Amino acid sequence: MDILDLQAKSIPAALQSRIDALAIAAPTAPWLSAAEKQHLKDTIKTLLKQKNAQLVAHYYVDDELQALAEETGGKVADSLEMANFGAQSKADILVVCGVRFMGETAKMLSPEKTILMPDLNATCSLDEGCPPEEFAKFCAKYPDHKVVVYANTSAEVKAIADWVVTSGNALEIVSHLKAQGEKIIWAPDQHLGNWIEQQTGIEMIRWQGNCIVHHEFQTYELQALKEKHPDAKVLVHPESPKEVVALADVVGSTRVMIEAVQNMPDQKFIVATDYGIFYKMQQVAPGKTLIVAPTGGSKNTCNSCAHCPWMAMNSLQNLAACLQNMTGEVLIEESIRVKALASVERMLQFSRQQGLVKIQA
Template sequence: MIELATDIPRQLTARINQLALDADRPVPLSADQKSLLKAQIKQLLVKHNAQLVAHYYVDADLQALAEETGGVVADSLEMANFGAQSAADLLVVCGVRFMGETAKLLSPEKTVLMPDLQATCSLDVGCPADEFAQFCAQYPDHKVVVYANTSVEVKALADWVVTSGNALQIVRHLKAQGDKIIWAPDQHLGHWIEQETGVEMIRWMGHCIVHDEFKAFELEQLKQRYPDAKVLVHPESAAAVVALADVVGSTKVLINAVQSLPDQQFIVATDQGIFYKMQQLAPHKQLIVAPTDSKAKQCISCANCPWMGMNSLTNLAAVLTYFDNQDASTKNHEIILDESKRQQALVALNRMLAFSREHGLVVKR
């Protein structure tokens, strides 16, 4: 029988939802305003030997700018790996806070800035390190496996850090060794891993507010409207949604599916930010947003992470300007890690990186 961690307290869930609703959305810009900001950003990136790295879920303008300036658009681990391999002195991370922390973990000698340090993640907020430490203490004979979407303090408590791209292989490896496992924080990803590996894990019951809102009832109706469409689902979605998928996997797996499969229509159950890269690689294919509405017609994210949406050309230009002017405001955008926590977290992260390099699952450092 699978044991489950106590569900996230209602007050914490309410706080997560309120944070999402309160997240500052960028003001729309005109084409001329965008052009001026991009020119300013490019100039400052060159001046300070800076590298721009962006996640698949941020605004398309930021993804395009990262590519135009020699940076990268990727998932969180590839972003950090790219930064670590770069000769840049300054890394600017467009994403959410744990991604900036991961970049700093692997590049402690570099300055790491973010457009908005308040850009968080419901999985991160929903797994407070102090509460998780108390939970882990109840199971001292278990290996602690945490998803990359967690704070550096939570990673410091872990034996392994994993991504959605390598979690299956690492859990199978632990199963072969006879290890018992605590999993955190995403309950749906954990359940999918259990189903795929046959491993019973003690799961922390967190969730991603974007992927948790895709609904099987509405997805079934949409499949009837588009019977030829392949359904692509990220495993952070609920089991009923995953069960309707033709392809289940990480952002990279879903992007590769659109590019490589012969089908012309795809229903995509992940953040809409991914459409930029999908459309870039498969411009003639039709991408359809999976429904997030419940029968009550309500949603918090509506397939757009509100915290990813806090990254914009405006605040990206601002943080680079602060840095250029040696303004004290730069500190409000810089990732600073406690060195002891960084070293502890690095143990679990390096263990995952070594395993992934050995099995061809990650870019070499």
């Protein structure tokens, strides 16, 4: 169905200003020699051992950080699996290489641990585009609706919600709520919400947000790329526009896409998600060809810019600094943490009952 609320159909001006400022002013990590990189990696490994810390990294951060997490006994995963790993860890400190909502989720599930991030300013357009106060007012207009929010939201928004979902379990949870006769408010990703509506047949009141990476995948250019590579299968994350999703052979979460590359017999894939995922895809299927889906036309300065600028704020330099100086600690007001945890735990309990072993986002 069409979006029911009357919010502006573009990225909010305040968020766009932050994106523009990030593009202009965000510090670029200086070029490092192989020796300098190795020194930083050795320093990080030493600090992790000294402080009984573990590193968890999202699929979208740079390859070197993902590799470092694996080499040190940490975890490379989606946001909820990162947090679950942290909750089961015996480490005193978790260092989350990702974006802020991921650090917050880790803190919700591991309140007794110190949660650090290389840069607390690393955020998410879905999170930023759903301010808690505005969202609370929006929800108040529909008191008979269950509030279902995507994992890519702040702790304050999760505290408002009845359910938190991921792209890996949203279909099952929304289908369950539909069977119970519930009406649903969905936030914040409009494209994921549209895909869920199409798959389940339910109509939801949708908050209008989007991921600045997935929102930019282009239909015309993707079709042209398909014609250039007719033997390639197209993998699309459901945060992408519906016209792009319609061109996909496989639609799903990060884990679904990785498993598709690993298990499908095809040798070539066009991938419509953040290209940070290529590290893990190449790891599980080293002989296969991966192509970044186009995010801009021929007149753009970048045709395949599918990388989150906030994920790119994680680096070897600031990872070493946060461990050395114990900076970048993620803190959540306890009353907010408890409320937000309730909606997360509801999701986890449902997933366990339904046998949804993988917790995906």
